[in-house]
Amino acid sequence: MKALIIFFIFWVSFSSACKTSIKKETKNLKWWQKGIIYQVYPRSFKDSDGDGYGDLGGVIEKLDYLKSLGVNAIWLNPIYPSGGLDGGYDISSFVDIDPLLGDMATFEKLVDESHKRGIYVIMDFIPNHSSDKHKWFQESKNNSEKYRDYYVWHPSRDRTRPPNNWISHFGGPTWSFDEGRGQWYLHHFLPQQPDLNYRNSAVKKEIEETIRFWLKTKKVDGLRVDALANLFEKESFENEPLKDGVDPSKNLTYPELIHINTLNQPGTFETLIEWRKLVEQIAKEEKSEKMLVVEVYDEADKTMQYCLYNQMQAAQFPFNFQFIQLRNGKNLVTNQEGVPFNPEGIKNLIDPWINSLPASCWSNWQLGNHDNTRLGTRIGEEYIDLANVLNILLGGTTVTYYGEEIGMVDLPKNKLSFEECQDEAGKRRGSELFKIYSRDYERTPMQWSTKTNNAGFMNFDTTMNKKPWLPVNENYRYLNVENENQDEFSHLNIYKDLVKLKEEPSFAWGDFNYLLVNKEIFSFTRTSRGNKNYAVLMNLGKKALNVNLENFKNIPIAARIAYVIGADSQETKELREFYPVGLTISTKRLLLNSNNCVILEF
Ligand SMILES: [Ca+2]
Ligand SMILES: [Ca+2]
Structure with a gap:
């Protein structure tokens, strides 16, 4: 025993001596590189005035909650006045607030209150299109001189046939015929979302003024750029080729075309680079750090062009949608086979991203958003x-869609009638198919508590007055913030612990390397010189395993337990007794049950 103690003292002093001799690496991270960017879907987050719609006042009420999660920035889905058909993405004024959500004074208060808490504010920015109700489109339809070319009009006056075979994201031709002007106009989304014409310098100027308005006048910290790949389209308006085996005589769908004339066209990246310069200019004037983040669904290597294009910095980062592909079975909207949550599947999603990430670009991860079925x-x-472990600890910025921290899942398909469907992308498909295409299921009200029968989304019961704009998931009775706050082993508390570890x-900012990856185990290390190093291990197999790491030369023979997660909250409780934080264990024999995660520190 004495020998063991002497050895232990020697080992501790030896290892600490080693540590002091290694020069500590440090890095000053910018605000958008730290903590969590939390996506707030304002209509569904918290209703402060009882009309059934979440609003800006509701977001203000919940800022302290967001701070308690370790949120560093919020990204607000669109809050502009809109036609209300595409969750606010059909904007009728780019420089105002949707009265349903609040007013400019409330918005200014939201920015102010966020900043007081050290939370930065990112707004959704939708440059590709406006609502057909926007003044610019009304004027353009009337051929008024100033606005005639504000949108993409096609000279064809043949109302019987769209100018080409392009298909919109929401189904049907990208073209609608305007009877008044007697011409076709382009829309990559709904007919009520006409595409702005970026070959018109006046449009570019208007949009630049919009950027200046929010980032400078209204003190917003960043913009999330929507649907940027659609900004330009080929000027010749040529047909797009069809994928192999597609019958051209049938009604075409979006996934059946190869989008060589409507996505990532010349001009897109150049415009983004101009916006980045403008953002940097404003940041300089304001003596603050401002950022652009881009929404783009594409192969990882192509996505990187939105960060670095021809050696020029574009956005700070494009969103990383690799994990959005995690799914059992097929995505019925895109017709793509899902990637299973197993070691091989996870590695196949991480590899293309980290292998194509340029050195000057910053990584990010996310599990879901307002356009996709929830992760659970x-x-x-x-x-x-376990998915939150990856999202938070792989490295780079973590983006969390509201409710992911408590494990919210989609509203079951049978709990939304066609009459209750709000999302036009679903409604326009009719009373059966709306179940596939509607995104309402992943946008249901945030589940705060059991205080009211709408999960605390509104401050009183729905039987007394108005109902939430979308039905609340009935699982709120056990799955809600209030409950999970009280349970040390809940999704919410695990999430908070992981966010703390991320500091x-x-x-x-340390290095990422795979450790052991096989049929059952997925594991990786995060290391930096002179700091605590970590190994994160998860068993995604069905059986308990003993893991032996002795052949990995960068892993010491002994390491301390930094964190453990069991397959459910009961098992997490037991595991924390078996493997308490700080316990030194041999890395030759690590017990890992099915769906458990152990984080080692060394
Ligand atoms: Ca409201
Ligand atoms: Ca466009």
């Missing part, structure tokens, strides 16, 4: 914590 519904609720230098 896609891969199973049993994997929610450690190795997790915040």
Whole structure:
């Protein structure tokens, strides 16, 4: 025993001596590189005035909650006045607030209150199109001189046939005929969302003024650029080729075309680079750090062009949608086979991203958003914590869609009638198909508590007055913030613990390397010189395993337990007794049950 103690003292002093001799690496991260960017879908987050719609006042009420999660920035889905057909993405004024959500004074208060808490504010920015109700489009339809070319009009006056075979994201031709002007106009989304014409310098100027308005006048910290790949389209308006085996005589769908004339066209990246310069200019004037983040669904290597194009910095980062592909079975909207949540599937999603990430670009991860089935519904609720481990600890910025921190899942398909469907992308498909295309299921009200029968989304019961704009998921009775706050082993508390761990230098910016990846185990290390290093291991197989790491030369023979997660909250409780934080264990024999995660520190 004495020998063991002497050895232990020697080992501790030896290892600490080693540590002091290694020069500590440090890095100053910018605000958008730290903590969490939390996506707030304002209509569904918190209703402060009882009309059934979440609003800006509701977001203000919940800022302290967001701070308690470790949120560093909020990204607000569109809050502009809109036609209300595409969740606010059909904007009728780019420089105002939707009265349903609040007014400019409330918005200014939201920015102010956020900043007081050290939370930055990112707004949704939708440059590709406006609502058909926007003054510019009304004027353009009337051929008024100033606005005639504000939108993409086609000279064809043949009302019987659209000018080409292009298909919109929401189905049907990208073209609608305007009877008044007697011409076709382009819309990559709904007919009520006409595309702005970026070959017109006056349009570019208007949009630049919009950027200046929010970032400078209204003190917003960043913009999330929507649907940027659609900004330009080929000037010749040529047909797009069809994928192999597609019958051209049938009604075409969006996934059946190869979008060589409507996506990532010349001019797109150049415009983004101009916007970045403008953002930098404003940041300089304001003596603050401002950023652009881009929405783009594409192969990882193509996505990187939105960060670095011809050696020029474009956005700070494009969103990383790799994990959006995690899914059991097929995505019925895109017709793509899902990637299973197993070690091989996970690695196949991480590899293309990290292998194509340029050195000057910053990584980010996200599991879901307002356009996609929630993670727990896609891969199973049993994997929610493990997916959060990846999302938070792989490195780079973590983006969290509201409710992911408590493990919210989609509203079951049979709980939304066609009459209750709000999303026009679903409604226009009719009373059966809306179930596939509507995105309402992943946009249901945030589940705060059991205080009211609408999960605390509104401050009183729905039987007394108005109902939430979308039905509340009935699982709120057990799955809600209030409950989970009280349970040390809940999704919410695990999420908070992981966000705290992310502050450690190795997790915040250290190197990422795979450790053991096989049929059952997915594991990786996060390391940086002179700081605590980590190994994150998860068992995604069906059986308990003993893991031996002795052949990995960068892993010491002994390491301390930094964190553990069991397959459910009961098992997490037991596991924390078996493997308490700080316990030194041999890395030759690590017990890892099915769906458990162990984080080692060394
Ligand atoms: Ca409201
Ligand atoms: Ca466009």
